[in-house]
Amino acid sequence: MADPSIALQAAMFARLEAEVSCPVFDGAPMDSPMPYISFDREISTNTSPIAGRKREQRLIYLSVWSNALGQAEVKRINGEIIAALNERPLPLEVGRAVSVRVEQADAQRDADGVTYQGSITVRVITTH
Incomplete structure (x- = not known):
């Protein structure tokens, strides 16, 4: 079965676009108005057992960018991201997200x- 990395990012992107109050980018244009969320990095670790389905632990790093005065806007958007993703099922086109x-x-x-940045680390266990 194909690697679920792209399907995972697509599912997370769709969820965030639907439930968070600012734009979401994978590579924001330089002139993007703030606030916005960007996908920054993914680290995948093989956690497969000796026998059975392939399993990986993925750490996905998201950033929130804001030019509002103070941290309140970043903290609010961080909260929206947490509400959208934490401990919620995330259906994938390829593979399965066992834990988010x-x-x-x-x-x-x-x-x-001047600018404020929020950082979110999401741990996802996938199988395929």
């Missing part, structure tokens, strides 16, 4: 001193 859990969320001022 938000592992970490944070909000901080960017190095430019």
